[in-house]
Amino acid sequence: MKAPVSWIRELVDLPADVTTEVLTDRLTALGLKLEAIHSADITGPLVIGRVLTQDKEPQKNGKVINWCTVDVGDANGTGEPQGIVCGAHNFGPGDLVVVVLPGGVLPGGFEISARKTYGHLSAGMICSARELGLGDDHDGIIVLPPDAGEPGDDVFELLGLDDEVIEFEINPDRAYALSLRGVAREAALGFGAPFTDPAERSLPEVDGRAWQVEVEDPAGCPVFAARLVSGFDPTRPTPDFMKRRVEQAGMRSISLAVDITNYVMLELGQPIHGYDADKVAGALRVRRAREGEKLTTLDDAVRDLSTEDLVIADDSGPIGLAGVMGGATTEMSDTTTRVLVEAAHWDAVSMFRTGKRHKLTSEAGKRNERGVDPLLPGAAADRVVELMVEHGGATAEPGFTLVGTAPERPTISFEPDLPARLSGIDISAVTTVESLRAIGAAVTESGDGSLEVVPPTWRPDVNDPYDLVEEVVRIVGYDQVPSVLPRRATGRGLTRAQRLRRRIGRTLAGAGCVEVVSFPFVGEATFDRLGLPADDPLRSTVGLANPLSSEEPSYTTTLLPGLLEAAGRNVSRGAPGVSLFETGTVAFPSENGPAPIYGVHTRPSDAELEKLLEALPVQPLHLAVVLAGERSRAGWWGEGADAGWTDALAVVRRLADELGVRIQVANAARMPWHPGRCAVVSIDEVVIGHAGELHPSVCKAFGLPARSAAVEVDLDALMAAAVDVTPGPVFSTMPVAKEDVALVVDASVTVAEVEAALREGAGELLESVRLFDVYTGEQIGEGRKSLAFALRFRAPDRTLTDAEISAARDAAVAAAVERVGAVQRT
Amino acid sequence: MSGPNTDYDPVEVAAVSPAEVEAARDAALAAIAAAADLEQLKAVRSEHAGDRSPLALANREIGALPPQARKEAGQRVGQARGAVNKALAARQVELEAENEARILVEEAVDVTLPTDRDPVGARHPLTTGSELIADIFVAMGWEVAEGPVIEAEWLNFDALNLGPDHPARTMQDTFWTEPADNHVVLRTHTSPVQARTMLTRTPPIYVVCPGRVFRTDEYDATHSPMFHQVEGLAIDEGISMAHLKGTLDHFATQMFGEGITTRFRPSYFPFTEPSAEVDLVCFVCRGSQVNDEGETCRTCRGEGWIEWGGCGIVNPRVLQACGVDSSRYSGFAFGMGIDRTLMFRHGLEDLRTLFEGDVRFTTAFGSEL
Known part of the structure; x- marks a missing residue:
């Protein structure tokens, strides 16, 4: 979410000394994490200039340039007119223009200096909107209204170039912060500043006459508001302030009608859809799609609808994928003069599933699947009508259709000491009640000391006592949580x-x-x-x-x-x-x-x-x-x-x-x-x-x-299989007797087999047996091998006699002879 | 040898005359002193102390002397022989010592010669790092819990308050096993180990769960479809965020040094409420380069804090699904990436070096505990 600071300040009366850094620090502490601060990437001097003379000079390449002298007041230090070459032609002597003087830097690190061009020393530049990063308009340079100011005046504030845009990382539970209304409300909370709710509007009486709407699935669409305007002038441009804000928020400016719907969505958080009313056939019907139905969405994709998808249909069939993306057949165009405005509250789960099923992410879908304030549709539609009248020359048609009612918020029974218990911060019951009221919850104290809390409609994420705890603790401040080690862990170590x-x-x-x-x-x-x-x-x-x-x-x-x-x-x-x-x-x-x-x-x-x-x-x-x-x-x-x-x-x-x-x-x-x-x-x-x-x-x-x-x-x-407890080893300290034997066996006999035979034959006196040499060759014969083993004998209680040693060795050899056909080599 | 002779005058017998004996002794002592090595000494011994040596011969003559003369002659010859033998032994010791010293000199080597005959092994920093973390917690009386990487969907998501339509599920791009309706996933976090622990044990529970996790991220310098997490879970009576903070501060100090503590920022995780992001005081600049245009700390990028992980009070819905009485017990949980922690602890530029298996990378960590 990108929110221009000027727009935030329009909705919340922040103290003047609250800088953007202070604001973002406070909002981060409240849970709206700062991602980045964007500001116009321009260094002055950038001033108003009055064009004094303008000489058109044709060039060899066929191009005509203007050699101008421009009064920039004292901004150039001399008070003398500034000579500037300019390629644009949408201005003349006497016009007020925007001049960047040598030493200035434009977006992209473009440094301005006095330089020779087309036979003149051009000392500066007369700027277009695009060169200042103010949009894509490069048809000509900016011509300011005659009352914009005096030559030499700084234009940063005039052009809104001093405005910073805060980009927030919004957690999925904070859907309300995907709007200026939500961000400003948090800022008001953070500084105890007065907040103007842009959704608080006096609405006309609901009479159902704006358009006929039938909601067949009230669970999927609890609230549906419709308004109609006529006489809208589709050729009118989007006013600068709106265009700039829509672009600052990271969306594209498309046309006045579309920009207005997006502007209201950014302002209030309520996604809006505008239909070309002349292309809608009959009543709007909100229902689940039927088996086999297809819809071409605004992105020109043909979508096979699922019977779980909520759609808006007219007599022709589905004309919109409800809450996610509109349909192509009723799309507003450059000839649209009657606009049917839809603002509806949708079931978030259904929105999420439809978005996932069709792999569609849209600004509208993003808000609808996270949960929007169900009280918004009427106000949002009214705001759209207001802007279309004001900027599009439209007439508001009488009639206000509003189907359904906002779902009730739960009443949460809450122990006022729970925030203190779960946070470890000393939070009084008074602070708890004040904090809950500050987020817009209705709090009543019941007789037994517990609280009955009804969270605000714009906080669908707050439903449980623990959710309320987070609200209280974030207002008191996460930085107040003390650092205490738990002392009761009594583990058993590594397994x-x-x-x-x-x-x-x-x-x-x-x-x-x-x-x-x-x-x-x-x-x-x-x-x-x-x-x-x-x-x-x-x-x-x-x-x-x-x-x-x-x-x-x-x-x-x-x-x-x-x-x-x-x-x-x-x-x-x-x-x-x-x-x-x-x-x-x-x-x-x-x-x-x-x-x-x-x-x-x-x-x-x-x-x-x-x-x-x-x-x-x-x-x-x-x-x-x-x-x-x-x-x-x-x-x-x-x-x-x-x-x-x-x-x-x-x-x-x-x-x-x-x-x-x-x-x-x-x-x-x-x-x-x-x-x-x-x-x-x-x-x-x-x-x-x-x-x-x-x-x-x-x-x-x-x-x-x-x-x-x-x-x-x-x-x-x-x-x-690893040993758990090693039995204490027993070994003899009597002298060892070493005997080597060489045995010839068939090549297919394994060492393990011979060794096993030797062990068995040697009996208890054998301490160890180890193969120390293998020999194959002519002396042994084809297909045979000679294995040399070192045998060690030892008795537990006495020195072995030569006779005992020989007997044990001979028995070992005899076993090898018998079991693996060994022949002793001598 | 001649027989006893009564008028035999020992003084008159040349061989045993004092002059002869003295001369023989002196000659022997001179020869001993002159012997330059053990070989020469051996020859001297044979010549002056051997069977055919003058003193030995003189000794033999003593028997032939008249009894009255034997004592004196015997004493004289005996003393001379004693002096010679003593000198021989002393010279022997001397020459042996000289010889040994010479051999040691001759045997000297160039100790700068290489000795790298055997290959050098090392354990992976992800292993030793995980063990370091485990040890920090085991020392506090915690236990290390583990679970399988291929996990039931219910344990990986549902039991952790991540229902099928929870938006947070899209935050974790999950590898599903075939067939997709088998409800088995490669775990996207180590949290199912927490669920398993709660399901099978009764509080108090204090466990850390290090392990391998998977998400469908494309592989690049900072993302990997496989990475490692460590999570902690404490369930007990009266557990609060203060205990969470205390535990993480202690962990940070043990891992990064004295004075390195943590801060909380409100955040959102389905399994905790309240939830917080946990940041770490930058252990390189310790915040000294915040807003310092000239010198920006590369580790924290001049922010003074490093994003470390997420944490919070265990959501009672999770306790409920895992059979823990939430009216009696509360708990906290936290989690952070081990790979990421290692990356900033060691200043690694590219995550992929952890998984390439280049021995030059791993052996560099051979001295780590």
């Missing part, structure tokens, strides 16, 4: 999951991984890049009805795409290697939709809540890691190493160790991983994710170095 997540993040950062946060939007092409088969369950996503990009219309089921893209971005920006991780939720569709919509007057039952939650997608927290390119750097110490499948598994194992979780890994083939270098990770035989080297095609698709590796695990599952 286990919250603490574990922090630990996981720190562990990964400690492992050299950098956390990223990426968008969860994916599409089929994303899954194609991952090489997922057509029937992969990850392709079954939660779809978005209105995605930002049709390429990515789904919420993701895997964190890898975002992470791989980020890795590729780093690589393309020159990173030799990158280790990234991300934690975030993924989503899998639920079969239990749709989610119910419950009432809001009572809490849903537990069973209802459960049903609601079941309808939501399953959203586990995942962790993904990508390790691409250089993982440890080469340097003067020697060679570096690129990331590979072992790094991926190392990260998983480090996490598991950190959380005290025992995981198992086994070979698996699953995209987007290399089919031979992918591990499925499980806890107690429940799969929680995968880790390993990425498939070469995936590295290529995301622009990553060959052999890049990745991990994705279900973090909820991992955290659920």
